[in-house]
Amino acid sequence: MKKLLTLFEDYLLNNLPQSKTFHPYFEKALGDMLKAGGKRFRPMLLLSVIKSNKPLLLQNALPVALGLEMLHTYSLIHDDLPAMDNADLRRGFQTLHKKYDEVTAILVGDALNTEAFNQIVNAPLHNDIKVELVKTLATNGGIDGMIIGQAIDCFFENQKLELSQLEFLHIHKTAKLIAASLKMGAIISEYDLDTQEKLFNFGIDIGLLFQIQDDIIDETQTSQEAGKTTQNDEAKNSFVNLLGLDGATKAADELASKCENSLNQLDEKLKESLSELLLKYIYRHKS
Numbered sequence: 001m002k003k004l005l006t007l008f009e010d011y012l013l014n015n016l017p018q019s020k021t022f023h024p025y026f027e028k029a030l031g032d033m034l035k036a037g038g039k040r041f042r043p044m045l046l047l048s049v050i051k052s053n054k055p056l057l058l059q060n061a062l063p064v065a066l067g068l069e070m071l072h073t074y075s076l077i078h079d080d081l082p083a084m085d086n087a088d089l090r091r092g093f094q095t096l097h098k099k100y101d102e103v104t105a106i107l108v109g110d111a112l113n114t115e116a117f118n119q120i121v122n123a124p125l126h127n128d129i130k131v132e133l134v135k136t137l138a139t140n141g142g143i144d145g146m147i148i149g150q151a152i153d154c155f156f157e158n159q160k161l162e163l164s165q166l167e168f169l170h171i172h173k174t175a176k177l178i179a180a181s182l183k184m185g186a187i188i189s190e191y192d193l194d195t196q197e198k199l200f201n202f203g204i205d206i207g208l209l210f211q212i213q214d215d216i217i218d219e220t221q222t223s224q225e226a227g228k229t230t231q232n233d234e235a236k237n238s239f240v241n242l243l244g245l246d247g248a249t250k251a252a253d254e255l256a257s258k259c260e261n262s263l264n265q266l267d268e269k270l271k272e273s274l275s276e277l278l279l280k281y282i283y284r285h286k287s
Contacts, residue, residue: 001276004047004058008040011062012069017115029100029108033073036091042068042181044277049185049199052273060124061188064133067119068181071141074112075150075177077105084154116141125188132187140180149173157235166237167208175207195267202262206278209255213285215239216248252285 016031043065050061080087080095082102087095096105120133139145149172152165161169182199191199215238234241239248259282263271 001044001048004051005040005044007058008043008047008062008065012066015063015066017070017111019111025100026104026107029096029104030111032093032096032099033077033090033108034069034112036093038073038091039281040069041277041281042072042178045178045181045203045274046185046188048273048277049182049191049270050189052189052267052269053191054189057125057188061185063119063123064125064184064188067116067123068137068177068184070112070119071116071137072177074109074116075141075146077109077112079150081105084150129187133184136180136184136187140176145172145176145180146174149176153237156237159237160242161237163242166239166242169237170208170211171204174211175204178207178210179203195270198266199270202259202266205255205259205262206282209252209259209282212239212248212252212255215241216245216252216285219245219248249285256282256285 012034016034019027019030021027046065046068047058047061050057076090077096079085080090081097088098089095093099096108116137117134120137121130123130125133141147149169152169153173156169179200180203182203183196186196186199218238219240239251242248243251259278263275263278263282266274
């Protein structure tokens with residue numbers, strides 16, 4: 001897994017987005033949050049699936065993995081804006097609107113959003129594969145996925161949602177992009193449609209688990225420990241706010257167990273490749 005992460009990190013650092021103009025800092029700002037790191041969870045999911053079935057395609061898939069990371073990073077930059085979460089820290093660094101200004105943060109997010117698709121369409125893969133990849137990312141990262149989730153999250157601040165509504169919110173805002181990462185890896189490595197669907201559904205559970213865990217982290221860790229602004233969800237619809245810390249922990253335990261069982265039921269090659277990445281995360285709310 002370390003080799004896979006190193007492969008991706010090297011590719012990212014050698015392919016940072018550029019804007020060669022006389023703007024004094026826009027190009028630097030474009031790379032700041034990408035270079036800041038993070039778990040690289042979504043690109044690693046994609047690459048792990050490919051490794052299980054078509055390892056010779058890993059190099060060709062790196063632009064797609066970078067596109068995924070760009071789209072995710074754009075969402076974080078916009079999520080941190082004053083109009084949304086108004087956060088000071090992300091990935092252990094100042095958020096872009098704090099380091100530079102709000103206009104720069106908005107435009108860097110816009111740039112990463114569009115460049116994500118540019119990376120995919122220029123990847124050395126068959127055009128039919130790239131069309132499916134763009135459809136999958138646009139659907140789950142757009143109005144039927146992450147965007148409507150974010151819209152619901154912002155609109156219903158200070159209004160208590162029911163559990164089913166809260167799950168809908170976070171399935172769309174967080175889980176669908178994680179599910180898309182797995183499915184995109186399956187598309188590239190030419191797994192059959194049933195496997196693609198199974199991986200997508202597995203990704204929804206993983207994504208929902210991650211959100212519950214993040215809500216627990218927000219409640220129990222300092223900003224320095226988490227590397228991002230925490231204890232900032234008082235007005236938000238979070239699992240901790242709805243279920244309490246004990247209830248959210250119980251929900252995370254149950255979903256973690258379900259995810260582990262689903263992982264064990266995958267094809268042996270997929271299970272082996274994904275286990276190395278996922279097992280250290282599935283019970284992270286216990287650490």
